[in-house]
Amino acid sequence: MKEWCRQNPNEAPPIDPNTNSQQLRRAFTRMGWVTEETETQVLVLHPGTPKTAIQAIEDEDLTLGDEDTPDSDRETVFELEWQLRDFISHNIESLRLEDKSLRLYVDPLGREGVEYPTDVGPIDILALDSDNAFVIFELKRGRVADRAIGQISRYMGWIKKNLAHGKMVKGVIVAKSISSNLRHAIVAVPNVSLFEYEVAFSLNQIFEADEPMSDEI
Secondary structure (H helix, E strand, O other), X not given: OHHHHHHOOOOOOOOXXXXXXXXXXXXXXXXXXXXXXXXXXXXXXXOOOOOOEEEEEEOOOOOOOOOOOOHHHHHHOOOOHHHXXXXXXXXXXXXXXXXXXXXXXXXXXXXXXXXXXXXXXXXXXXXXXXXXXXXXXXXXXXXXXXXXXXXXXXXXXXXXXXXHOOOOEEEEEEEEEEOHHHHHHHHHOOOXXXXXXXXXXXXXXXXXXXXXXXXXX
């Protein structure tokens, strides 16, 4: 999707083509385009031609494999990755990593560390701990495979080179389910932690109001 936007700037949404896929798809929708998801692709349809896919775009979040999320788990999974991102970023100060408090990173230009732009792609959440170590969050709404290690290592390397100035850089991968392969992979990668999230949902019945009491005569 990002490559198509770069190659077709006159038809692409008027936003940074390096932004994340969910934001690009929402921007296409606002322009009147139609997006249809299959098990392995996202189809982007030009306005007025809902039956003709002008571009089939591979979407890593929809690729079946080790990271696939079964339909039976959908009720306990954030449907969109940005929902998980927003939930964590809004509650970042209530979280602790290695018994240290966290806060969102804010750069000298005032940009907060949510979808923080880098030369190697946007970081889902960039935070600082109480020792001012950088903490990079990579978020996956469903099951995550070991290839996430390569992704977060890329971000950690960029932060070390461009922002850290000798400070510690840590990585955190958050997903609904962590694969066995990923659990083994982090053994060889220092300063990366794994977390699984849980979503609790319940309904509390609200009863109708009591009948008003009649005035006694």
